[in-house]
Amino acid sequence: MPSAAPPSLLLLPLLILLLLAPQCSSSQQLARKLVLVPTPPTILSYHNGPLLTHPISLYFLWYGSFTPAQKSLLSDFASSLSSASPSHPSVSSWWSTASSYTDLSHTHVTSSLSLAYQVSLPSPSPPTQLKKTDLLALLLSSLSSKSLPVDSKGIYFIFTADDVPVEDFCMNSCGFHSSTPPSAATQNQKLTYAWVGNPGTQCPGYCAWPYALPQFGPQTPPLVSPNKDVGMEGMVINMATVLAGAATNPYNTGFYQGDAGAPLEAASACTGAFGKGSYPGYPGSLFTDKKSGASYNAHGVNGRLFLLPALWTPATQVCTPLS
Numbered sequence: 582m583p584s585a586a587p588p589s590l591l592l593l594p595l596l597i598l599l600l601l602a603p604q605c606s607s608s609q610q611l612a613r614k615l616v617l618v619p620t621p622p623t624i625l626s627y628h629n630g631p632l633l634t635h636p637i638s639l640y641f642l643w644y645g646s647f648t649p650a651q652k653s654l655l656s657d658f659a660s661s662l663s664s665a666s667p668s669h670p671s672v673s674s675w676w677s678t679a680s681s682y683t684d685l686s687h688t689h690v691t692s693s694l695s696l697a698y699q700v701s702l703p704s705p706s707p708p709t710q711l712k713k714t715d716l717l718a719l720l721l722s723s724l725s726s727k728s729l730p731v732d733s734k735g736i737y738f739i740f741t742a743d744d745v746p747v748e749d750f751c752m753n754s755c756g757f758h759s760s761t762p763p764s765a766a767t768q769n770q771k772l773t774y775a776w777v778g779n780p781g782t783q784c785p786g787y788c789a790w791p792y793a794l795p796q797f798g799p800q801t802p803p804l805v806s807p808n809k810d811v812g813m814e815g816m817v818i819n820m821a822t823v824l825a826g827a828a829t830n831p832y833n834t835g836f837y838q839g840d841a842g843a844p845l846e847a848a849s850a851c852t853g854a855f856g857k858g859s860y861p862g863y864p865g866s867l868f869t870d871k872k873s874g875a876s877y878n879a880h881g882v883n884g885r886l887f888l889l890p891a892l893w894t895p896a897t898q899v900c901t902p903l904s
Contacts, residue, residue, distance in 0.1 A: 623838060623850050623900065625893050630834020633773070633827065634688045638697035638735040642723055645704040645742025647779075652699070654813050654885070655740070655820060659696040661881030668880040670903040675821075675879050678892040678901060679847060682829045682836055690828045697735065700728045710746040716776050717759075721766040733770045736827055738820065743779040743812050751784030756819040758827035773831050775823045781812020789815025791855070791864045791876075792888070798862055807875035807886035814888065821889050822848040836895070847892050851900035854891040859902065865891075867904050878904040 639659050643652060661672035673692075680692040700723060711719075716739050723729045729737065736758075741747055756777035763769040780788035786796030792806045792814045806814050826846035829836045837844030855878055856865025867876040870886060877886035891902035 625836040625838050628834045632684045632690050635734045636693035640737045641699040642739045643701040645745045657885045662694040666880045672879045672881045675889045679825045708745040712748045725766040731768045737774040739776045741778045743781040750778045755788035756823040758823045777819045779812045780815045804876040805874045807877050848890045850893045851891040856902050856904040
């Protein structure tokens with residue numbers, strides 16, 4: 582992508598105008614001062630609740646039409662989380678930032694994650710819109726029918742296909758994590774689950790940027806996708822974002838900033854940052870694959886290349902990208 586001028590250079594003309602401008606009213610002067618107020622730092626406070634410190638088993642529920650190639654991409658990402666890669670940086674080194682979070686007993690978020698089981702469910706034709714309650718019902722039904730096992734130490738991911746409309750998808754959400762209420766289907770346990778949609782045909786500019794033209798703002802050229810599927814690249818980014826949030830803030834009592842109902846979490850606090858020097862509209866400095874020209878920042882299993890969001894780091898209290 583062509584680089585834009587750094588923020589410091591963008592502010593220079595404004596500072597010159599302020600120095601040369603005639604005296605204005607107090608309200609105008611105040612407005613100008615407000616323009617120069619720096620953005621407050623992002624601090625994720627710990628709210629003393631549990632984190633996911635036990636080994637995590639991942640369960641995938643595919644809803645709608647996904648090709649084997651699409652499924653293998655997210656499966657390889659899941660398998661890369663705890664797999665050491667000969668090439669660096671890797672998906673597992675990215676997760677090491679998430680596992681640096683500690684709870685009240687100074688126990689770390691787990692570094693052990695594995696894909697345990699997958700199940701596929703067809704959607705009606707044409708698909709009907711799903712509300713969040715419908716997504717939960719899909720999971721509970723799969724648990725009740727024993728298509729998926731009940732695992733209090735697992736995270737259940739519901740993936741919806743690119744033609745499945747979901748409540749709030751593409752408007753203010755690309756994915757979320759939550760927990761089930763105790764019920765007979767969950768053997769009276771509270772289970773962690775998440776949803777991520779495929780934005781390939783619905784909103785690639787919102788949920789698959791920077792591999793698609795941005796939905797808003799300057800139409801800077803998109804990056805080349807390493808896996809040749811823009812929608813699935815978006816799902817990787819959003820799965821990574823949701824997974825980091827679920828591990829460090831599983832019950833809205835962990836690490837977050839802001840309202841507990843709409844918190845900024847480990848990755849969502851760093852939205853749009855993928856490499857060093859990132860700023861709004863520019864994902865930062867990334868690696869480029871010599872053969873395909875694709876942009877990435879992490880190596881995974883089976884030779885996969887991924888783009889993963891920066892994570893807020895407790896030790897430094899800043900968003901830390903891989904590249």
